[in-house]
Amino acid sequence: QKEVEQDPGPLSVPEGAIVSLNCTYSNSAFQYFMWYRQYSRKGPELLMYTYSSGNKEDGRFTAQVDKSSKYISLFIRDSQPSDSATYLCAMEDNFNKFYFGSGTKLNVKP
């Protein structure tokens, strides 16, 4: 079983839609939960991170963590074509080691 599972998509939505991206994980020791955006042929860029359970909002992006279900989500409101990218979730195990999901490819159509 992989440490982190993420649906690869692709996910195609019209401009302005609300996008929901999700990951599940198996290691209950994970404390930090991150979301990265990766454009084609580029390095990942950290969007936001959350410590332990709860929600965090940053502009159009909201991250949610449910540790009881080992489930995390990223919501994108009012999605734009420029949001088209691959979104990677990642988790940290308290020993400065990071585990990444395989990424969900998002396409926002104008």
Add this chain to the structure above:
Amino acid sequence: NAGVMQNPRHLVRRRGQEARLRCSPMKGHSHVYWYRQLPEEGLKFMVYLQKENIIDESGMPKERFSAEFPKEGPSILRIQQVVRGDSAAYFCASSPTGDVTQYFGPGTRLLVL
């Protein structure tokens, strides 16, 4: 402040040759991570280094792969006697304190013929 730099961006090697990948972290960052990414897959942790120290190399194959981060100069990921299965994108990330705020470089795409 320049971002994380990696070179070369593209590297072609024949089977059996050596590949050397370089990573210059952001100024003031003393923590470097190396990851490997295969097509349609996520990033796989390889090694975590601080200046002159390997902190965790549990994700790196024990044979043919080595990494260093000297006191001066870039971090180097070295792959000896490359095989076709080594073809991938290799990313490094730097962090000021080893925390979750990692900044990634653009990657080196290695192709082994």
